[in-house]
Each structure stands twice: as structure tokens, then as C-alpha cells.
Amino acid sequence: MKYEILDKNSVIDYLLEIKDVMNYFCDKELKAKEIGDGNLNFVFLVSSIKNPEKALIVKQAVPYLRCIGEDFPLDRKRMTFEIRALIEFSKLASSAIPKLHHTSEDMSVVVMQYLGEHQILRAGLLKQHKYLSFSEQISSYLANTLFYTSSLYLQSTQKRELIDQFNSNTELCKLTEDFVFTFAFMDNETNDNENVKDNKLAKKLFDDMQFKQRVLELKYKFMTQSDCLLHGDLHTGSIMLNDKETFVIDPEFSFVGPFGFDIGALLANLVNNYIHHIIVTENEEYQDWIIKNISDILCMFNHKFLKLWNKDESSALIVDGFINKDSLMKYKENFVKSILRDSVGFAGCKMARRVFGVAGVEDIRGIEDKGLRQKAESMAINIAKDFVLKYNSINEMEDIINIIKDNSAR
Amino acid sequence: MKYEILDKNSVIDYLLEIKDVMNYFCDKELKAKEIGDGNLNFVFLVSSIKNPEKALIVKQAVPYLRCIGEDFPLDRKRMTFEIRALIEFSKLASSAIPKLHHTSEDMSVVVMQYLGEHQILRAGLLKQHKYLSFSEQISSYLANTLFYTSSLYLQSTQKRELIDQFNSNTELCKLTEDFVFTFAFMDNETNDNENVKDNKLAKKLFDDMQFKQRVLELKYKFMTQSDCLLHGDLHTGSIMLNDKETFVIDPEFSFVGPFGFDIGALLANLVNNYIHHIIVTENEEYQDWIIKNISDILCMFNHKFLKLWNKDESSALIVDGFINKDSLMKYKENFVKSILRDSVGFAGCKMARRVFGVAGVEDIRGIEDKGLRQKAESMAINIAKDFVLKYNSINEMEDIINIIKDNSAR
Numbered sequence: 001m002k003y004e005i006l007d008k009n010s011v012i013d014y015l016l017e018i019k020d021v022m023n024y025f026c027d028k029e030l031k032a033k034e035i036g037d038g039n040l041n042f043v044f045l046v047s048s049i050k051n052p053e054k055a056l057i058v059k060q061a062v063p064y065l066r067c068i069g070e071d072f073p074l075d076r077k078r079m080t081f082e083i084r085a086l087i088e089f090s091k092l093a094s095s096a097i098p099k100l101h102h103t104s105e106d107m108s109v110v111v112m113q114y115l116g117e118h119q120i121l122r123a124g125l126l127k128q129h130k131y132l133s134f135s136e137q138i139s140s141y142l143a144n145t146l147f148y149t150s151s152l153y154l155q156s157t158q159k160r161e162l163i164d165q166f167n168s169n170t171e172l173c174k175l176t177e178d179f180v181f182t183f184a185f186m187d188n189e190t191n192d193n194e195n196v197k198d199n200k201l202a203k204k205l206f207d208d209m210q211f212k213q214r215v216l217e218l219k220y221k222f223m224t225q226s227d228c229l230l231h232g233d234l235h236t237g238s239i240m241l242n243d244k245e246t247f248v249i250d251p252e253f254s255f256v257g258p259f260g261f262d263i264g265a266l267l268a269n270l271v272n273n274y275i276h277h278i279i280v281t282e283n284e285e286y287q288d289w290i291i292k293n294i295s296d297i298l299c300m301f302n303h304k305f306l307k308l309w310n311k312d313e314s315s316a317l318i319v320d321g322f323i324n325k326d327s328l329m330k331y332k333e334n335f336v337k338s339i340l341r342d343s344v345g346f347a348g349c350k351m352a353r354r355v356f357g358v359a360g361v362e363d364i365r366g367i368e369d370k371g372l373r374q375k376a377e378s379m380a381i382n383i384a385k386d387f388v389l390k391y392n393s394i395n396e397m398e399d400i401i402n403i404i405k406d407n408s409a410r
Numbered sequence: 411m412k413y414e415i416l417d418k419n420s421v422i423d424y425l426l427e428i429k430d431v432m433n434y435f436c437d438k439e440l441k442a443k444e445i446g447d448g449n450l451n452f453v454f455l456v457s458s459i460k461n462p463e464k465a466l467i468v469k470q471a472v473p474y475l476r477c478i479g480e481d482f483p484l485d486r487k488r489m490t491f492e493i494r495a496l497i498e499f500s501k502l503a504s505s506a507i508p509k510l511h512h513t514s515e516d517m518s519v520v521v522m523q524y525l526g527e528h529q530i531l532r533a534g535l536l537k538q539h540k541y542l543s544f545s546e547q548i549s550s551y552l553a554n555t556l557f558y559t560s561s562l563y564l565q566s567t568q569k570r571e572l573i574d575q576f577n578s579n580t581e582l583c584k585l586t587e588d589f590v591f592t593f594a595f596m597d598n599e600t601n602d603n604e605n606v607k608d609n610k611l612a613k614k615l616f617d618d619m620q621f622k623q624r625v626l627e628l629k630y631k632f633m634t635q636s637d638c639l640l641h642g643d644l645h646t647g648s649i650m651l652n653d654k655e656t657f658v659i660d661p662e663f664s665f666v667g668p669f670g671f672d673i674g675a676l677l678a679n680l681v682n683n684y685i686h687h688i689i690v691t692e693n694e695e696y697q698d699w700i701i702k703n704i705s706d707i708l709c710m711f712n713h714k715f716l717k718l719w720n721k722d723e724s725s726a727l728i729v730d731g732f733i734n735k736d737s738l739m740k741y742k743e744n745f746v747k748s749i750l751r752d753s754v755g756f757a758g759c760k761m762a763r764r765v766f767g768v769a770g771v772e773d774i775r776g777i778e779d780k781g782l783r784q785k786a787e788s789m790a791i792n793i794a795k796d797f798v799l800k801y802n803s804i805n806e807m808e809d810i811i812n813i814i815k816d817n818s819a820r
Contacts, residue, residue, distance in 0.1 A: 156633070160578060164574075168574065173570075177726060182729050209736075212737060216733065220561070223561045224635060224637055225636070317629060
């Protein structure tokens with residue numbers, strides 16, 4: 001099908017032709033509303049007029065940045081990678097991906113389950129909601145998607161086919177290279193320069209050459225280490241959930257990269273939220289809940305990843321009979337420890353870039369009182385620096401929690 | 411053009427149609443001789459009848475293993491990767507690649523310079539020839555091909571395009587995974603089992619779980635680390651040279667992989683030759699010459715690689731103004747040290763696999779006297795083990811030379 005941009009009328013005509021979608025609605029009378037508030041894409045909520053709880057989301061990428069307009073071109077091929085990732089992750093962690101009813105790379109369209117009873121995790125955390133199943137569910141999602149798309153499970157041909165599918169997601173990977181690993185740590189026009197100007201904390205960060213050597217190390221891993229298929233942008237705005245279900249959305253940054261990157265993104269955003277509650281709400285019980293969640297997610301990931309590996313041992317990497325059980329177990333434990341270490345390093349970059357870089361997070365940049373915001377920024381930078389400088393010597397879960405706590409005592 | 415298998419008659423008809431080739435010969439009277447002695451491909455020497463010093467090589471891949479026949483199918487697409495690598499490396503190290511007169515992926519054919527006055531390095535080393543320009547030239551080849559195809563030089567889009575070109579060379583990468591990193595260290599039908607049987611050295615190697623954990627580490631790097639475009643099989647049989655010129659041939663195993671792999675292959679094969687001269691010829695002067703060459707190649711590579719990097723600093727990885735000069739230099743020195751370390755690790759795998767694996771080397775397996783051959787094998791395994799167990803703590807060139815010398819004192 002030839003690409004055309006849908007509006008709230010043509011989106012219905014489009015859906016009427018798709019058998020799988022019509023099987024869901026069981027009715028031809030549909031209404032559509034544009035509900036997208038993101039920067040990139042158009043998002044329609046389409047529902048049955050007679051039976052409004054029957055509703056689906058239609059997401060379409062346009063060949064420009066939606067929030068600015070046609071003057072800011074951005075390849076709509078980003079939706080191709082989002083579609084491919086949604087399909088891939090659906091197979092591996094079906095309960096964590098919205099049900100897909102239709103996808104079209106030609107039309108840059110995905111039609112999927114409407115998450116009407118779920119909130120964005122970042123918003124929920126700011127409201128001090130304790131999600132009961134979150135750590136359990138997100139750790140399963142991480143263990144499954146990372147393990148089953150890696151060379152620890154796949155045969156070499158399958159792994160290379162996976163790389164073929166995602167290798168050309170250059171444009172969005174380049175955004176991460178620039179905005180997560182580079183510009184936010186130096187003078188750059190894209191930064192939040194009103195804040196950077198005459199800011200001692202910014203100057204100290206931009207001048208910290210030990211930190212920058214380590215950032216280069218991590219950036220290089222991001223650029224060259226082809227461990228597994230990643231979401232690529234797993235912050236707390238890419239997760240929708242309630243007490244029963246956790247969904248991961250928007251994997252347009254997906255690519256085959258280093259194991260620790262998604263875990264690191266999540267860790268960074270949870271720590272940013274923890275800082276928010278230290279500085280703003282001062283809710284200690286909730287702070288403890290966040291810390292417990294961080295610890296639980298990392299421990300459960302560790303455990304679940306090893307469990308999957310123990311179940312499916314033979315792969316391109318490990319041929320039956322090559323090594324004895326004890327030594328293999330030692331090898332695996334070291335392997336998972338190095339995933340944890342890299343996660344901490346990536347988390348450090350991700351936290352630090354949110355302070356002065358182009359894209360802040362509500363948890364920190366959204367703090368209205370300037371004095372409090374500066375305290376939060378300083379805390380975030382201190383934790384981030386320790387993460388980046390010490391990631392390679394992390395041995396236990398405690399080492400991570402200690403870095404967070406040592407740098408956040410008021 | 412539709413693929414067809416050439417013979418010594420049709421190869422001439424084929425060449426008569428190619429303008430670039432006919433421009434070289436300046437004459438239509440040609441003769442062809444099949445001279446291939448390799449396992450995989452057909453190789454023709456085509457020369458002018460009137461002017462026999464005008465000669466070219468025509469190499470064609472057939473869709474089976476040449477040395478066995480049509481019953482052993484092997485995708486002729488391997489020549490596609492050889493052609494792409496020859497073209498890529500020609501741009502970066504033109505004096506080390508035979509001049510290309512014509513290539514065709516459709517026909518799986520490459521027409522190139524005939525190296526009539528050059529010898530295979532392995533053969534020359536066995537004859538104790540001292541090649542005067544070898545270390546200088548091969549270190550330049552390595553520095554240029556590795557640096558200019560890496561993310562230290564390329565922009566992200568270019569790097570991803572390079573990966574696209576080579577990503578599907580699965581079949582030959584899989585051969586390396588199996589035969590370099592796996593089967594040669596365990597009971598396997600492909601091994602040299604006449605030698606393995608009742609052999610204490612083999613049993614000790616196959617039971618060495620420390621060694622195997624490290625081999626898994628290196629195999630994983632081989633499978634997932636996308637540093638730069640590699641030759642992929644740079645043993646001393648892939649180099650043709652004389653005192654003035656050094657050529658690298660047969661890059662059909664080429665792929666985007668870890669920096670240390672080609673250097674490691676070369677190091678392994680030079681050490682195997684060193685062992686040969688300790689055990690067989692006992693020519694101490696020549697042993698010293700080999701050691702000096704190993705040291706020179708590694709030092710010169712180090713120096714040249716850094717020099718290229720200092721000349722072209724800005725890349726996808728390093729953005730102007732990100733880090734100060736001193737810190738960048740420290741980062742670079744650590745980076746190159748880690749290349750050296752990985753090279754030593756890969757060299758260990760490559761040496762060890764030549765002892766009991768399917769493909770031996772003339773330098774060791776070719777030793778006729780059984781007692782002497784066993785001494786050589788034991789020396790090779792000891793050096794290989796130390797390389798694999800200690801690669802991550804190598805700091806100086808001396809550490810490498812010491813491992814070789816400590817394990818080869820008779």
C-alpha cells in the first residue's frame with residue numbers, strides 16, 4: 001500500500017479494510033479521536049460507537065517531527081523499527097506488549113490494544129503510587145527480551161538476521177549517541193543553557209575528565225557491542241501499567257546493542273524519581289519503596305536471566321560437552337555480573353544527561369522551586385558520577401544501593 | 411550476468427568481454443592454466459601468449475567445496491564477501507592488496523594482479539627467509555584497515571553501512587566459531603583424532619576448565635563485538651610477499667568483528683613458526699628474528715594506529731570539544747592496550763586449535779619426527795594457555811615476549 005498520512009476520518013476508512021481489526025470491533029460504526037501528545041507521531045483512539053469500550057490505538061509516523069511540523073523532517077522509517085521490535089518482543093514477553101491487531105511498514109502504522117486502564121509509570125511514581133506487580137513483571141520482560149535475542153540463546157544465523165532487521169536504525173541510535181553520551185556533558189546549543197549559564201555544577205561536570213573518559217568507554221560499548229535486541233529508550237515514560245499489568249511501549253529506538261542499556265535506562269529513571277521524593281515530597285516510606293523496587297528488579301532480573309540460560313544452555317556460544325557444569329555456572333555468574341556493571345554505567349550517563357541536556361525529566365527539571373531543583377540536580381549528578389566512575393567495580397546489589405544512599409543523604 | 415562455472419577455455423571468453431582486463435593485456439591472444447591448490451575455489455593464471463609476463467589471476471568460487479566436489483555444498487556467496495573486502499581494503503591499504511582488474515558478485519569472480527614474484531609467508535618462514543619489509547608493511551596494513559573501518563574514524567551511518575555489507579557472512583563466521591573456539595578443545599569427530607587418542611596433552615587441554623571459561627569469553631567477543639572490518643583469517647598462508655612488497659590475500663572470512671582478531675591470528679602463526687625453529691631447525695638467529703618481528707609488528711601497529719587516530723580525531727565517538735587533549739590521550743592509550751590484550755587472547759585460541767583441531771599448520775603438524783612434533787605441540791599448548799589465561803593482564807610488549815620465551819626454553 002502506498003503511504004499516505006491518515007487523519008481522523010481516513011483512519012476509519014483505513015481500518016474498515018483490515019479484517020483482523022474488523023474481527024475485533026464486530027461492527028462497522030467507528031469513531032476516531034486524535035489523542036497523541038508525543039513529539040513524534042500521530043496517535044488516534046478509535047472506538048465502536050455502539051460499544052465504546054471496544055477501542056484500539058492507531059499510531060502513525062509522519063515524515064517529520066510532529067510537534068514542530070513539516071519543516072523538521074524525520075524519517076518515518078522509525079516506525080518500521082518500532083513495528084519490528086513490537087513483533088519481536090510480543091513473541092518473547094507477550095504479556096508486556098500491547099496486543100497487536102495490525103502493522104504496516106509501508107503505511108508506518110501500528111494498530112494495537114488501547115491501554116485505557118493503565119498509567120504512564122513516570123506520572124504514577126510522581127503521584128507516589130505503589131505498583132504491586134511492577135518489579136516482578138518488568139524483570140521478567142527484561143530477562144526474556146534480553147536473553148532470547150542474544151547469542152546466549154540464538155544460533156548465529158538467527159542472530160545475524162536479527163541484526164539485519166535493526167542495523168539501519170541509524171537515525172535514532174545517533175540521537176542517543178549525541179544526546180545521552182555527548183552533548184549534555186559539554187557546551188552545546190541543544191542544552192538547557194539557561195540553567196547551564198554561570199552554573200558551578202555544570203562547569204564541574206563539563207570539566208570532569210575522569211568522568212568523560214568513562215563516558216567515552218560506555219558510549220563505545222553502546223556503539224559497537226551487539227549483545228541483544230534492546231528497547232533502546234526504556235525510561236519511565238515508556239512503561240504503562242496498573243497494579244495487575246505492566247506494558248512496555250514505544251520501542252522506536254530499538255537496535256541490537258549492549259545488554260546493560262535498557263536496565264540502565266530504567267535504573268536511572270527510578271533513581272531520578274527517588275531523588276524527587278527526597279527533595280520534594282520527603283515521603284520516606286515511598287523512598288524506601290523505590291529503593292526496594294530497584295533492588296528487586298535487579299535481583300529478579302539476575303535470577304530470571306540465569307534461569308532462562310540454565311534451561312536453554314546450548315546455543316551458538318555453548319556447545320554441549322564443551323565445558324563442565326561448575327565451570328559453566330561460574331562463567332555465567334561472571335557474565336551476568338558484567339551485565340549489572342554495564343547497567344550501572346549506562347544509568348550514570350542517562351541520569352547525568354537529564355540534568356543539563358536537551359531533554360529533562362519531570363522528576364527533576366519539573367521541580368518548580370529553584371533552590372530545591374538545584375539540590376536535586378546536584379544529587380543526581382553526584383550519583384551519576386559515582387555510577388560512571390565505579391561501574392566496573394560493582395560486585396553486589398548493595399554496592400549500587402550504597403552509591404545511591406551515600407549521595408542522597410540530605 | 412548469470413552465474414556459470416568457468417573452465418580454462420570459457421575463462422578466456424569471459425575475459426575478452428571485460429574492457430578493463432583487455433586494456434591491461436592490450437592483446438586478444440590469451441592462454442589460461444588452472445593453478446588452484448586451495449580447498450575452496452578455482453584459480454586460473456591467464457597470460458598473454460605473445461607477452462607472457464602480462465598475466466592475471468582469475469579466482470572463481472563454485473557452490474561446493476572444490477577439494478571434495480559437488481557432494482559438499484558451500485555457498486559461493488563467500489566470494490561476495492571476499493570481493494567486498496578486497497575493494498574496501500584496497501581503498502585503505504592499496505599497496506597491500508593485489509590490484510583488482512575486475513570483480514563480479516554475480517559470477518563470484520575476481521580478476522587481479524598475479525603475484526609471480528612473491529611467496530606465501532608460511533613457506534618462506536619455514537625456509538628461514540628474513541623478509542626485510544614485512545613488519546613495517548604488515549603493521550601499516552593492520553593499522554590502516556582496522557582504524558579506518560572502525561567507529562573511531564567512521565560516522566555512525568557509514569559504520570552501519572559497512573556492517574550491512576558483511577553481516578550475512580554467517581557461514582564462514584560459523585566455521586571460526588566452531589573450529590577456532592570450540593571443537594578443537596573437546597572430543598569431536600572433526601579433530602585430528604589419531605593424535606588425540608590416548609594423548610595426555612590433549613586430555614589435559616580438554617579438561618582445563620579455567621582455559622575453557624576464558625575461551626568462551628573470547629568466543630563471545632568474536633561473536634558480538636563490532637569494532638571494525640577484519641580479514642578474518644590472517645594466518646601466514648594468507649600473506650604473499652618478497653623483500654619489497656607484502657600482500658594480504660583471501661579475505662573471504664571478512665566481517666565486522668573485534669579489533670584484536672587479525673592481529674591475534676598473525677601473532678599465533680608467527681609463534682607457531684618460532685616453535686618450529688626451536689624444535690626442528692634449532693636456528694637461534696632465526697628464532698631471534700621471529701621474536702623481533704613479533705615485537706616490531708605489535709609496537710609499530712600500536713604507534714601507527716595511534717598516529718592515525720591523532721590525525722583524525724573527530725568521529726562518531728569523539729566530538730570536538732568533548733574532552734581535553736591529555737585525557738583523550740589517556741583514553742586512547744588504554745583503548746589500544748585493550749586491543750593488544752584481546753589480540754593475545756585470540757592468538758592463544760588460534761595456536762591451541764592448530765594442535766588437535768581439524769586444520770593443523772605445516773610448522774607444527776608437518777614435523778615428521780613424532781617425538782619432536784610432540785615437543786612442539788606441548789610448547790604450543792603451553793604458550794597458548796598462558797596467552798588465554800593472562801591476556802587481560804598484559805601491560806607491556808615484554809609481557810607477551812616473556813610468555814613465549816618462558817614456555818619455549820628447551
